Every structure is written in structure tokens, then in C-alpha cells.
Amino acid sequence: MGRCVFRASGRNVKAKVWRVDPSEPDAKSIEEAASILRKGGVVAFPTETVYGLGAVYHMRDAVIRVFKVKRRPPDNPLILHISSFSQIYTLASEVPEAVHRLAEKFWPGPLTVVLPKTSRVPYEVTGGLEKVAVRMPAHNVALRLIEAVGDPIAAPSANLSGRPSPTTAQHVLADLGDEIDGVLDAGETLYGVESTVIDLTADPPVLLRPGAVPLEEVEKVLGKVCVPAFARGLGEAERALAPGTRYRHYSPRAQLVLVELKDYSDLSKLVDRVKRLVAENAGRGLRVGVLCTDETREHYSGLGAVVLSLGSRRDPFGIARRLYSSFREMDSLGVDVIVAEGVDERGLGLTIMNRMRKASTKRVVV
Incomplete structure (x- = not known):
């Protein structure tokens, strides 16, 4: 892909956009984006999970701007992104042996570890906590940007707080285009959901947020990991211990009604309840959407609802990858209420259900 730099069009967008090849981004675009960051700017960039909104981690004003641009609560910590393992020693005061084992298996990749922070990490980054969240992304654009900056980059997802995380640069521009300095556009992200976050300051380790790496x-590397209710999307942590542990997240503008089964071996019960909810909401004059799976899609034809399939239940990776973009597509279609099918919590299903529960305005358990 050739280098292309332009000013995005749309709602008073000021962000510069660099279109880059995801595997071999051109050095000039990377350096231009890095230069903005080094001067205290904020730039969105792709990772293998979702697009992040980056600032140099030790530049307090830039970090505060990230929070303001996103309308993010100041106690909601950011993840620090590194390009080499040696950078972790600048950020974490203790690096236990478990980190080395996890890094060998999962880095670069969608796993974040929470460790005691050093004094070099500002409290603005950690939401006032004495802990810091760190990961090494598995995306050449992100890695080369961090390398060019010369410092770790603090970055939450590049969307307005509470909205679905962005999996394309277009999603970033729709939410933040008139308030950020630029975005590196490398196309759609691979996983479509955020990283898994593990707190290694606890014994046993605690899953703070399920993500693209299944629990x-x-x-298999750590042994037993504690899974609190908030990690399943059931309630909130008393304090924001990591991104996604407190506050409503990932939500479409439409109301989201999530229908869950205690046992997913019989999907007929799921279909029946979804149909009833569609009829009830349509009867109130609302435009209704159904987020379903390939196994059930045919059952919703003829209801007058907008029907989108997230894919097959045999492919949770595909369901996770399509989830946020499907939320945004429903919004673009003018849906008032989305009735969504739940999935089994095994494997990536735990991540999918965490995101759906966090996004929902109502849960129905059959």
C-alpha cells in the first residue's frame, strides 16, 4: 500500500490521516506521527485488538488530553504499550518470573499484565493506583510507532468513553476526528476486542478483563486464575482496577437487550424469547434489530426487524471480531432497540459475554 496523507473529511475533522501498510508501514508516516507524539500530541494507531489513542506516557498534559478527548473518568487507568521487553523495567518496580513466562508465550500479543509501578509512571496514567498495566502489541504499525517515539505509549481505545471500541480508522474519526491530531490507518484490526488483563500483584493472579487471549x-501458563464477577460482566469493581472493570462500556446508542441461556444446548428457547422481545418492542413503535448467529438467523425472517448475524457459534473468534462493528452498524441503520443472543462463556465466549453484558441496558436469562 502506498503512502497517503490527507485531512479527513466529515464533521469538522482536523485529524491528519496516514494510510499505511499494516505489515510494512512507510517510515515517513511513522516518523510524522511519532513527532506529533514527542511534541505532546495525541495520535490514534492500530493494534491487533482495537485502535488506541496514544500519548507519550510521561507527558502529563498529553495524557490528561487523552482523558478529556475521550470523556474518560480520570480514575480509569490506561495501558502502557511497549516495543521491547526491556522497557518494562522503566515502568514496573517488580517483574516476577511469571511475567517472563507469559511474555514468552503471548508477547507480542493481546495480553496485558498489571504490576507495581515505578515512580516514573505518572498517577494520571494509572488512575491514582500504585499499579501499572503493560503490554506489547502484535502489530507492526504500533511497534514501529513506539520505537520511533523512543518511549512507551499510554493508550486506551480510540473512541468516546462508553461507545464500542474502534476496529477501523473510520470508527476513530467518527468519534474523535475533530479532537485528535492524527490517525495511522492500517485497515481493520485482527481480533476486534481488547487485550486480556491479568493482575499479577495478587496471589493467585486475578483476571481483571477477559480479552483476545482466552482465560x-x-x-496453562499460570495455573489457577481468580475470576471475579465483574470480569464476567456481572456488576462493577468497587474501583477501576484496569480498563473495562468499572463504568458502562462498549455500548451502541441503541438500547441493548441481552438474552442469555443457562444451557445453550437448546437454542429454541433462545429464539422464542428473542422473538417475543422483538414483538414487544415493535408493538411500542420502536425500530428493532436482532444480533444473532448463523445457527438461528433464519428464524428471525419476516419479523420486520433488522437482522445481523455475528457468525457461527462454532467460530467465537469471528463473533468477537464482528461484535463492535455490528453495534455500530445497528446504530447507522437507525435501530432503537437491539435484541442480542448470548453465547456460551467457554473460551472467547467469556470475552464476548463480558462485552455484551457491559454494553447492555437489560439482561434476560432464560
């Missing part, structure tokens, strides 16, 4: 894979 079962982490436990």
Missing part, C-alpha cells in the same frame, strides 16, 4: 490459555 484457559493463560491458566
